[in-house]
Amino acid sequence: MPERAVVTGLGLAAGGIDRAADLLDALEDGQEPRVFDPRGRRGERRSRYHDAATLMALCAATEALDGMPGAGDDHGETAGVVVSSNLGNLDTVCRVVEVLRRGSTESLSPMDLPKASSNVIASTLAIQFDCRGVNLTVCNGAPSGTDAIYLAAVAVRAGRARRVLVVGVEAAHPPARRLLEAADGGGGNGDNGKARLVGGAAAVVIEAAASAASRGARTYAQIDAYTHHMGESPVLRSIEAARARAGERQPGLWIVPEEDGPAADVETSGVPFDGGWTPRVVDLSVRLGLLYGALGVFQCVAASLWLQSAATNDGHGRTAVVTSGRRREGASSLVMRVAGDGHSKDPGE
């Protein structure tokens, strides 16, 4: 019997939101997406030598791991890290090439060496929080954050890790913005109503249910099922598969992909709310801007908070679905439930 994977920690690094627990309220505050200042939270001294994405990841992870067994814990070898970021180290790569082409390799700084590798965020988190287990960096496009949560749950269910820190992060450095804006046909500057990239990080701790129970941890939600589709109408097909996997209790919450995102997945508007399915529909990009590879982890934070607050309800309030994806990049959905509720279907199907 594989382990169940539950959510036991949440963290955010997002402009104008102090704590992860404030996320649902912030979605109602009517504010525009705001830039997050990691140096303000961490302090200048603890921010040296890290790139922007790594700094935000550290901020979100620190909050998510608050109260967990920390560095030096003798279970470090069963603590894993999964990071999702598509654009994280593009700033270093682009800067190094610029400097190099103006001179020679003697003009380069060896300090940039680890940052030229896309796994710098995950390895920095592992070093900071003594996570010696499995360590993955998922660079999988728009569904990447959702895929990262899935891979963390797989590691827990396979007994590979007791708990996994998952962080989704994108930084709004110039190459990141330019790449996404070009994909958006020159939009995405905020002037035309489209969401823009302001950067941010979200963190979630995925833990084996038995481990969470043994240490008396607060459990927000459980990860129940994962679906993925590529090809035509991936978002539509992904949500349909997720609803099928959710079984009789239709999800009461659907957190949608970035509708205003680059190459917007217009198919999302075509999703049929049939059979009386009337979930609350939430689009995080209105308050948080484009989150791209970080989106799935932000969605998992929001769904976890919603399920936690709904834990005393019956019926539809006990299941949520989150979907992230775009045409040409595929779409992934997670079915999440109030912790302790039975699976409606075998997640290993």
Place this chain on the structure above:
Amino acid sequence: MGDLVITGAGVITSIGGGRVEFFEALCRGARGLGPLAYFEPRLFKQRAAYEIPGEAEPLRSSRLLCRAARQALQDAGVEADEDGTVVVVGTGLRELRSVERWHAGGEELRPERLHFADALREDLGFEGLTLTLSNACAASSFALGVAEDLLELGEAERVLVAGCDTLTESMFGLLDRVNAVELAALHPFGAPPKGVIMGDGAAAVLLERRDAARARGRSPLGVVKGVEMSCDAYNATAPRLDGIVAAMREAQRRARIAPADVDLLVPHGTGTEQNDRTEALAIGEVFGGRTVPVPITGLKSMVGHTSGASGLVGVVAALEAMRRSLIPPTAGVSTLIDEARDLDLVAGEARAADVRVAQVNAFGFGGLNAVVILERPEEGAGA
């Protein structure tokens, strides 16, 4: 859950592609080192690398990946659009070379080109789940570990595991910055230790359950007995002895074998002072109790450091070594560093050897460790 087996393999490197041709080139001691083909040489001290010249840019990594994937699928007799297939790609540098050309050269680039789902859909018609993992120089061995979990949990019917990388100007430049001089070649465990030279490469294997392979009437190329994935959680670039020792021991524990059972070790062996010394000491610690030292061959003197592809390139070489009972030599290495002087590094010529169990090491920046244990299928196991 039964054993997981590899039923098809593909590989492309600077010394050639196709698992059989690649292995024969290794056994000849062929070296893929040549003058820089894709960068402006005057910018670097190092003006030779293990590249695959003559490929169109941009999106070179994607194309190498698709070719290796095609080989592996064909070898395994599996169609790309068969239901239940998941693709896991391990890559150190993704399409960052295309990002460099976009940023500095004004070429077009779309975000979906940074990872590989779109390329596999376009080229192979694959529309299942593709997971792109960017796990530095251990990436494709991590991909194999993730594939092991997906199959054991029943999340996939079969997994196409792949690795691909092409040189990026930024990484090549930064390594050039830290290398003291131009290197004549990469010499794993060679004295004096000098440094690493990057290479282009891609590899792919089709992993499935033994009973599924048997039902299809396919003879496995090899059995994956276990993959350990860990992180030193210690240093951003330097390896750590106890982390590597623990990873090798844990892989052997997962595979239910003892150090004495290993007939061939394909080390990470990058040729840099710190990596080679640490890995040699770790090998001494793990295998030190053997009466006969374990035969070791470092492939990177032939194909260079193919970054995220290197683990799977080693797996493909080990599969062929098991099938052919032949260990390729570590080309060009004669004198070993002190820490490696008790190691049995196969040098000079290929060595005939009965290889039943092989271990493949791959380590990466950030203290990433992945260790793969392979076993030769029993005679007639697939029939």
